[in-house]
Amino acid sequence: MNNIELYIAGAVLVFIILSFIKGGKKPPEESFKCARCKQQEKYTPRTIEAWRKGFNKIYCQKCHQLWWRNNPEKARSRQVVHRGGGGSGCLGMVMLFLVLPPSIYGLVQYVS
Numbered sequence: 001m002n003n004i005e006l007y008i009a010g011a012v013l014v015f016i017i018l019s020f021i022k023g024g025k026k027p028p029e030e031s032f033k034c035a036r037c038k039q040q041e042k043y044t045p046r047t048i049e050a051w052r053k054g055f056n057k058i059y060c061q062k063c064h065q066l067w068w069r070n071n072p073e074k075a076r077s078r079q080v081v082h083r084g085g086g087g088s089g090c091l092g093m094v095m096l097f098l099v100l101p102p103s104i105y106g107l108v109q110y111v112s
């Protein structure tokens, strides 16, 4: 295992721990009906998050992207989970991701 792999492993570990802490509340079903195209879709982390926040309109990936493109302003204001986006809500998460993996890495280095 080289350094970068260990770093990624640390990040994954943090992600797993965080998702446990954030609450194991999951939708009762594996799939949902898209509010726009009425397609049956499997839940993704994004739609699970939307479901947790109580949105009654959940879009499939395709419609979500379409909506995102048509409503860039709205999308920003009610941002749910947008990978790479730095909304104030997930700033804490980003900080954790930046700080925790190196400390885990350091810990592993220290112990071994």
Ligand SMILES: [Zn+2]
Pocket: 034, 035, 036, 037, 038, 039, 059, 060, 061, 062, 063, 064
């Ligand atoms: Zn759809």
